[in-house]
Amino acid sequence: MQLARGQEPPIIVQENLERVADANGTETEKDNDYLQQLDDYRRHPLPVNTASAEELAGLHLLSALQVGGLLDYRRLSGALVDLYELQAVPGWDLETIARAMPYLTVAVPMPVGRRLADRLKGSQTLLLRTGRVLQEARGYAIDSGNHYLGSRDHVLLSYKYQYRNLLYFGLTADKDPGEQFLRGAQSRGFDFYSFHFFIRNLGLIKALAIGDYVVNMGQGLLYWQSGGFGKSDAVLAIKKSALVLTPYRAAGETVFNRGLGLTIGRGRMEASIFGSYRRLGASVDTVEDRFGSIQTSGYYRTPGEIAHRNLLSEWTAGGRLAYNSTSVQLGLNALAIRYGLPQQKDAQPYNYFAFAGRRLTGFSFDYSITDHNRHWFGEVAVDQWLHPALLAGMLMAMDRAVDLSFLYRRLPPAYAGIGGSAFTEATLPVNEEGLYAGLLFRPAPGWQVNAYADLYRFPWLRYRVNAPSTGHGYGVQVNYQPDKKWSLNLRYRSRFRQINEAGAPVLAAPVGTTGQALRLQLTDQLSPRLSVKNRVELVWLRDEKGRREEGYLIYSEVSCRITRGLWADARVQYTETGSYDTRIYAYESDVLYSYSIPAYSGKLYRYYLVISKNIGRQLALWVRWAESVYPDLETMGSGLDEIAGNHRTEVKFQALFRF
């Protein structure tokens, strides 16, 4: 297997990652745990005959109906002899099989007795990644007041050991641009260190986590830490599903637990318990002895950011009791969070129902039931003040060509869902009520039509929305893939939301804004060594005050295997949008285990080149050069990130040693 050439995530995953970036308003480069998991499964494919529903769902490539269909097929027909037998599984079309095949195997797992010794014969990797922006930002040019104290380099060093999905341990160290190294606030070297030890399926012990790990329970109303894709054009991917405990191997610095986690199970019963203690960065009011918000960026570059470092202690504990059969899964979940200081957000009207205090306790009950061609799932949660939250959904395979999905959520403003991450329009599962419906239609071989509609309202105010508001979203996506060589994708989306007009008085009603986007994407494998990907995207923005804006993006990307062990990916792109409101996100190829999804706005030309090379069987190197040119600007960015000139060049280097 070629070390340097990790499998690029399927298009549907790239689109989901773009959706996450759009919803969160950030480039999600650092949260690369999912890509690592995907690459792990590529190297150690999931045994399709013994994998659990959560493991299969954790690929994020299969819907709950497809997972259920496979489990039913296994139960009725026995083990699959060959992966091509997946064509006989209800709900598995050729596109799904082609997408999932690289990550599945029919190989029989070794007996438990042999696993203990063989778990120490896994693979080890040492990864070094470094990068910098060649142009100096203003924050580096000044040496007093608020400025960046460290160098412009980003450095990531990571050691990992892994034996299939049964044993993991490793250490990750990360330094962001602007942070110091071996001095000042980072006197111990890197700014962030992470250690994980994780073992799976050892007799009664289904999972044991020591160090850094993530927890996922139910449908995310109470507690969910894995990267969730939320709403997307994959209309059947409305159900969250993941293993309760998974190791944390990313450098995101924020969404994980640090402590101990344990899952034991016997027969159909399974119990999980976890505990975590962390020191978080937060904006602390030392006079009132409270904190306002938790620092989530992970940046400690300036004296101001460093002053917030490790000011807040957080204790987290929880558990889950689950019953798992082939067609029914039930779970009872509990969560307790304790902060060292009480939280009290700014006295703004939209914070009227925001969580306040030091202690949060919550409980939930989740279920998923498969009944022939229907799959029901949901979760009911309550916080310590007995504010209930509800999420219920259904997936239905009408026939071989049509699947339907429905999801209803009712999340009152007062519900304290600060640990949750569910299928919602907003970031947190609070202050939202909505109904989502999706349709997947396969009219003919190679064709697939996804359509969805989502109607929702926010019963209370929100940040930048000074009144209860409503919104809706619609989307249609047509995929045509007649063979393995090329595919055409046409997508239209419309979204209506209400938001305060800039500069308007506090009592002014929010203004309705409609955004539409049309995308045409073509991917073509021209030869075994050459493939191209092209995209054109148009966006329109209209609001009730008459404001109109447009945006446009076009790119062409070429991927080429130059010689054996040497690859190159290159893209040229032009973007022109009216403002940040009509920004466009586009997934970019990057070094292994990393990706970037910049938000493009304004007028710019963008180019990048990624070269990867195998050096023997154990070493792989990557070099990435990316440049953005803004012809109409004299400076770029703002504040400490302001760069003189109109172009920004970023270079990245990565070395991976596997032994």
Place this chain on the structure above:
Amino acid sequence: MSKVYYILLLFCFQCAGAQADTYINLLPYSRWQYNPLAAAASPAALADAHKFSAGIYGERRYLLEELGNYRLAIALPAAGSCFGLITSYAGGGPHRNSMLALAYARSLGRAQVGLQFGYHSAGMRNYDRYSFISTSAALLLPLSQGLRAGFHVEHSAGPPGKQPAAVFSAGLGYDASRQFFMGLLISKTEDRSVQIQAGFEYVPMPQLNVRAGIDAATTLFYFGVGIVLQQFRIELAAALHPQLGTTPGMALLYPSNFKE
């Protein structure tokens, strides 16, 4: 099977706007509706050109002498590749704009790529004169027997403030048969709104072809008809703008059977 090399006849002329020859923008996305002048829209457009071909086109926009537009394109197959030569002249009266372009194209397996360089001279007599260089690159992807997609970028470099805007295009065409074609083009000129163009071409008999379409950005309707006279094909075109009026155009193409 011999490779199909493209004879690149790229019309690199900054038009005042889509006009009677608007239909050529869609022709690169058709396998059967090739015509030498079609390469104006995409350097990689001459997939079916197996022999020497030439075309000349002229129009008078909105019937104004000052807005004349004339173009000559020649395709020259050469061993292993194809070259194209194209020249154009636009304007009338004091304002003139001329262009001379050289192009080269070839296929890469299933895809076809083309590159073109042009020298432009423009200006107003006794007032100003300037020149600039244009470059153009295009990719055509035959996806199936009838479906074809393509992308085209055109960029110019010249005196600051006078260089024309870059143009980015993406198109999709479908040949239902040798007799019927329909196409869609999305193009973006720098600092202007997106233009969407759609049209069709119908060949009821080998000696006759008709076409019609619309350019949404300029609300322009175009239509045309072509007939064969011995070795030549004569095409008459017209465009209708709701406010500015009619633009008649005519093209003379050789040979008449260059699609074979």
